[in-house]
Amino acid sequence: MKLRSTLGASLGALALVLSTAGSAQAAQGEFHYKYVDGFGQENTVTLHDPHSGKCINLHAVGEDDELPGYGPHNDTDTAVTVYVGANCEGPEWRLKAHGKPAKDTLELRSVRFDAPVAAQ
Template sequence: MRLRNALVAATSAIGLVLAVPVSANAADGVFRYTYRDGDSEHRGELVDPRGEECVDVQGATGEESAYAPANRTSGTAVAFLDFGCVGDVYQVLDPGDSAGRRLHFRSVLFS
């Protein structure tokens, strides 16, 4: 009888673990931004970015930063002026938030 109860409990626990969605530790959706390359303006995007991982955005350089971010992901994005998600200059963008052309950044971190 005890063996059957233990087996039922173990099977139930396994079923519960498999039924609960596992977080991929990612921000589902798209983070869009704008950057300049010479005289032309381009749109960049990060699709389903990984959470807790700093991303230096494509198109940003030491001279030119990216700007006008739109966080269309399920996670909070923190945009940093410096590469490597460091420095005192940053902006927090909740899911669905956008910032205008005046917000410049070079890296972003999602949570």
């Protein structure tokens, strides 16, 4: 019986550690950008709590043969680098955490969010 209790407690602790480790890899908040679809309609895309530390090719604009997105707004708790090219290539700009919306002249196809800073 003692072995079962120990095993159960160990598995519960492991699940707690794994669940908090995964959430630490996401920027908290929202990132928005606009794009024009094939019908000429302007659309806005919102990324909720986007993954940090990896390149994200953006929906509807993430390929070099598509029109780029524009007017990004970083309302997450981490800085983000936006790229004109797909796969986080080409010219890049940094947007501050919880910053103001960028002008519509700033184009983008991919982004990379900084890893969140651990609370002290």
